[in-house]
Amino acid sequence: MSTKKIKLIAKYFIGVFLLALLVYAFIPEAEKVDLAQVRRGDVLITLDGEGKTRIRDIYVVSAPIEGRVMRIESEPGDVVKAGETIIANMIPADPRFLDKRSETQARADVQGAEAAKGLAASKVDRARAELEFALAEYKRAKELFKNGNVSISRLEQNELQVKMRKAEVKTALADLRVMESRLAAAKAQLVQPGSEGNNDVDRCQVCVHAPVDGKLLRIFHKSEGVIPMGTALAEIGNPENLEIVIEMLSRDAVKVRPGDLALVKRWGGDMDIQARVRLVEPSGYTKISALGVEEQRVNIILDFIDPIEKWRALGNAFRVEASIVVDKAENVLYVPVSALFRQNEQWSVFVARDGRAVLQAVDVGRRNDHEAEILKGLKVNEQVIIHPGNDVSDGSRIRERK
Secondary structure, X not given: OOHHHHHHHHHHHHHHHHHHXXXXXXXXXXXXXXXXXXXXXXXXXXXXXXXXXXXXXOEEEEOOOOEXXXXXXXXXXXXEOXXXXXXXXEEEOOOOOOOHHHHHHHHHHHHHHHHHHHHHHHHHHHHHHHHHHHHHHHHHHHHHHHHOOOOHHHHHHHHHHHHHHHHHHHHHHHHHXXXXXXXXXXXXXXXXXXXXXXXXXXOOOEEEEOOOOEEEEEEOOOOOEEEOOOOEEEEEEOOOOEEEEEEEEHHHHOOOOOOOXXXXXXXXXXXXXXXEEEEEOOOOEEEEOOOOOXXXXXXXXXXXXXXXXXXXXXXXXXXXXXXXXXXXXXXXXXXXXXXXXXXXXOEEEEEEEOOEEEXXXXXXXXXXXXXXXXXXXXXXOOEEEEOOOOOOOOOOEEEEOO
């Protein structure tokens, strides 16, 4: 073979190789996609909401009197017994300081009360003197009646006078006691803080006991201080008596019924907790959403089904999320919702077949936020593309993303 032919053949093979490289360069690269399998099973139709735990019966311990509360040594979480555990000790409040005008008025009240007491005492003396005179008259009339010198009518009149004078003495004594009480009340207005008989030793302490068995949840007034009557001191409840309050839009709450199953999620544990709807509150309320939109919401009350050992770590006012099961599609084909998209007003998916994406129209039944029931168009164990991008089309080469 001549050198010229060899060069011609070499050029031919080089040209073919370059053409192959050029063709290969323009072949579209297979799109990396995520795949999911068509499965058969149950699809739970749920309504999701956020909420928090709540102890059913919370007791607020309040100050029964106005006064100074001693420092509360207990801590949140301490166990308390009804009628035994002392929540707080209180001392009645000190009297207030009097300004000049109030003090002058109080002293005038004392003087007036002393004068009234003296007048009442004089009335007592007068009533007693009249009683003594009436008794003497009655005694004389009785002797004369025995001798036949006075009539029975006269004797009865003298007896009546004795009874009337005794009643007047009792009335006068009662008036005297009233005036003595008024005098004591007037003098009490002059008692100043720190005066005799007004120190912590002389005054009794009021012990505030726990009203129920449980645990201290919160202490509102830890330090010593003067507080008015009715001030909240502490909060008591039983952490094992928990319920869940879920906030839900009113348009969703109408689909929930007492007895519906609920799954408590994202509460901090590794597994979901089962609960059941006990009550859909009959009254809603307005709440402003994070976007500033007014929404009508309704509280859904859930009770735990799972044993306490599974949710013992939860306490009062812990945040949770819940999915309430309002319907259930049993033994159906389903795919992830992320595999569905609209194509010509028809639900469709991309099916992975022989390394290519095949557009497939499907009929969708019930669905939730994660799965959708497939009525027609797919078979079990087929693979569909989830989250298909714009680069994926019917017939596109694909390969699974590792």
